[in-house]
Amino acid sequence: MSRFFRIVFCLLVLVAVHAGALSLQRSVGTEGQGFDADTIRCAIVIDRKEATRRSVGFNYELLGAFGEENGSFMRILQPQPSPDCWRQLAGDSLSIVVFNATDSLPGTWGDSVLFSVPVKGDIVWTVNRSNTRLLNAVNFWYARFQDDAFYREMTRRYFRSYNTDYLRTMLGKGPVQGLSPYDDMVRRHAARVGIDWRLLSAIIFHESQYNMDALSSMSAKGLMQVRDVTADHYGVPTDDLFDPDTNIKVGTMLFDDLLRDFRREGLDSAEVVKFALASYNSGGGALAKRRAETAEMGLDPNRWDDVAVAYRQYSNTTPAYIEAILETYQLYQQIID
DSSP: OHHHHHHHHHHHHHHHHHHHHHHHHHTTTSSSSSSOTTEEEEEEOOOOOGGGHHHHHHHHHHHHHHHHHHTOEEEEESSOOHHHHHHHHHTTSOSEEEEETTSOOOTTGGGGEEEOSOSSTTEEEEEETTOHHHHHHHHHHHHHHTTSHHHHHHHHHHHSOOOHHHHHTTTTSOOOSOSSTTHHHHHHHHHHHTOOHHHHHHHHHHHHTTOTTOBOTTOOBTTTTBOHHHHHHTTOOGGGTTSHHHHHHHHHHHHHHHHHHHHHTTOOHHHHHHHHHHHHHHOHHHHHHHHHHHHHTTSOTTSHHHHHHHHHTTOSHHHHHHHHHHHHHHHHHHHOO
16 A cells, blocks of 8 residues: 555656646746746847758747747847847847857857757757746757657758759659748748749749848848848838748739739730749849840840840849749659649
């Protein structure tokens, strides 16, 4: 009988520990830990080296999964200048900074922060040294989440190869598992406006190589390289352009509007796509000038191959862009439905 009571006692202790851990997770940030219980402000400052680019999107989604389980909204600032983010973390205006532990902390912030357990490789989530409640919640959650099927699916999506050379090796071997980690988003936004999602994926590949944190020299942001002026046009806050879903939504709306414009001109479907891609790449003003120059040369301004002649007087960038996207689109059509 005593053995029976000992077993029951141990089970009760385990239940109490588990309940306490869950309570800890739910109460993160409710006792002066530097952030509101409903919002956890984060920054991702992973060095954008090629070897770690996939980790940006992976950790972005991982932060969202942590917030969802804990009933918190993850306000993820992306990208965030490193000196500012460490200062904000030390001052409690940021709660989590995602960081590559092999890099050096700037300045003297090392004494102000604590690291989580490694999150896929050398990436860690960094918190204010006083915020042990959040750190414990992150470590406890991640230890369990690694065994979740969704975590394994996430890992496959972000860290498999999406290089077109690799995908060509899959020709004739049946459909591939996916084109990018963002297939679900692309499919959803493409279906909303009636665009082939594989064409949209080809645009994303050549605009950003599926890197959600891409930033061009002209300050075009994210997967489809959307500019602030475009976000303003569609009433989207520019701060949200590094959110993959928002970025793809805005880029899709722009491309759909361009397709509509050229359909209204009465161009055939193949020409519509090429002219829409040209406008997306070089801008409507530049395209209008090249079409006018095409007409002055006695060529057809409604035929892309003729307009490309005018473009090549200045640069081959836009014609090469269109050729590359259409080639990738053709590949995507062959390997996935």
